Amino acid sequence: MCITGGAGFIGSNLADRLHADGVEVVIVDDFRTGRREFVEELLSDPGVSLHEGDVLDRRLLERALDGCDWVLHMQANADVRHGLEHPRRDLEQNTVATAAVLEAMRAARVSKIAFASSGSVYGEPEVFPTPEDAPFPIQTSLYGASKLACEGLIGAYAHGFGFTGLAFRFVSVLGERYTHGHVHDFYRALKRDPTRLRVLGDGRQEKSYLYVGDCIEAMLLAAAQHANRPGELAVYNLGTDETIIVDDSIRVICEHLGVHPELEHSGGRRGWAGDSPLIYLDCTRIRALGWAPTLSIREAILRTLRWLDANPSAVEEEAAVS
Amino acid sequence: MCITGGAGFIGSNLADRLHADGVEVVIVDDFRTGRREFVEELLSDPGVSLHEGDVLDRRLLERALDGCDWVLHMQANADVRHGLEHPRRDLEQNTVATAAVLEAMRAARVSKIAFASSGSVYGEPEVFPTPEDAPFPIQTSLYGASKLACEGLIGAYAHGFGFTGLAFRFVSVLGERYTHGHVHDFYRALKRDPTRLRVLGDGRQEKSYLYVGDCIEAMLLAAAQHANRPGELAVYNLGTDETIIVDDSIRVICEHLGVHPELEHSGGRRGWAGDSPLIYLDCTRIRALGWAPTLSIREAILRTLRWLDANPSAVEEEAAVS
DSSP, rough: OETTTTSHHHHHHHHHHHHHHHHOOOEESSSSSHHHHHHHHHTTTTTEEEEOOOOOOOOHHHHHTTTEEEEEEOOOOOOOOOGGTTTEEEEEEEHHHHHHHHHHHHHHHHHHHEEEEEEEEEEEESSSBOTOOOOOOOOOOHHHHHHHHHHHHHHHHHHHHHEEEEEEEEEEEESSOOSSSSHHHHHHHHHHHTTEEESOOSSEEEEOEEEEEHHHHHHOOOHHHHHTTOOOOOEEOOOOOEEEEEEHHHHHHHHHHHEEEEEEEOOOSSSSTTOSOOBBBBBBHHHHHHHTOSSSSHHHHOOOOOOHHHHHHHHHHHHHHH | OOETTTTHHHHHHHHHHHHHHTEEEOOOOOSSSOOOHHHHHHSSSTEEEEEEOOOOOOOHHHHHTTTSSSSEEEOOOOOOGGGGGTTTHEEEEEEEEHHHHHHHHHHHOOEEEEEEGGGGGGOOOOOBBTTOOEEEEOOOOOHHHHHHHHHHHHHHHHHHHEEEEEEEEOEEEESTTSSSSSSHHHHHHHHHHHTTTSEEEEEEEEOOOEEHHHHHHHHHHHHHTTOOTTTTTEEEEOSSSOEHHHHHHHHHHHHHHHHEEEEEESSSSSSSSTOBOOOOOOOOOHHTTTTTOOOOHHHHHHHHHHHHHHHHHHHHHHHHHO
């Protein structure tokens, strides 16, 4: 299996899991956000190879795909919040990049793709929990729009070229190697200044989180189910059956760190333009395959915090990048 | 108002209509599919200007936008059927081009956009007539996927940058200056050989058509309604409350031409991969604004045939291109 973004947060966890199962793993990563330390150990093993570069490098990608049956397409710009500051970034790194992956797959005669989509494609839904066939949404973020565009491309390749397609609409994913997002930002800020914490929005935004290990099990289960269904794009929500408000997730972090900051809310229902005040996905479809998350949101946050404690460089390096 | 693709089928009809209303019209067209003869007369009038080039030419577009309040973004690759032969074309000419239009608008401080989307974004819907908030569809064509991606971008610009957005999901549009699609193809084929006609699919595909004049009235009505609603993308289906099967539309053409060809169906429910066996849109939303089509599907086909009769060059030139 070829994993694009295989040195990233979810991608490298996928790589570990597949390798442990004896699956041959080909990692494509340009290390723009992926990290060498996430795959260094793995790469010393036979059965794991790395093609260093961008998926837009057609030759590199075709070489990487040679002999693969699946592409687990995880590479993406995952910076949801700053889309408006760089309006072309999501288009180029997500939409155009996915089109390039699909064309390289066609050339290399690889026709199975599992895609890391996002619950943000629902924009601000009106139905909760939100099912995969919710009313046709209006997009509210460039990130969500780009992920939706990718799903559309994969659907068209499935229908037109007989590809087998899977799209996973994730809630926010947490766990080992988590290096961006709410929990990371709050942790970093509290490490710097435990007396006060700036919170975007009113802190009442209701979010969903999923543990990366649970996320991966769901993806692999669905991939096994759909391996022999060419011509279809199947879509699965991946999340837990609970939500947590931002202020409560901050509380978990503060308890863990033993700090008591004053919270300074920027106000408003949304943390930023495109931030959804409520994310809560209906995961009946993936649960019907026999999957269930093993960790609650609180447990997933704590697992993440313990990993950040043990890997202070993940926090520092991120600071150096941004 | 700036009309991209203003020398094309729908764009040039829009230009005529707006000019007749005394509105200043700026046409952007690269004449790849637009035609000089559609705008020649108009361009001799004051109050109408042409910027010849592609919307990807940022400078040209910004110059064109100077002083405009609305962009009517009609420029597109409208070749639905051959998407799979040129998998990057819809992405580049529709999705990336629309991203470029939005960025040029932001630079030029123009924030109102009406976009020619398509009923093909519904893929193969399960609800008929299909409303704008139908269950979240799976894409079945690269054309539909690209139009959906454009809608997503406009939604994100509306939400993030306060743009006023309108997306019109058209059924197939017919009328004066119609130069591609079913009716055109059948007319051309029967002019060449009136004894036999090859029909893609089983001829039972059920299609909807809308007269271009009715289409334009609907667009302008919605634009007037939404002119003062920044931050929103509003979506409207545009069609008639009827459908016609492909074989029946062929019958109308044959009667008009006085020919009796033998029909040779290629078979299958779809004419090509991505062809929807049934297109029938719920137009309650646009009708609630007071709009209704003035021509039936049959009348729209006949109006189109009469225009093709009077403009044989439209058929010949198209043949030279394809």
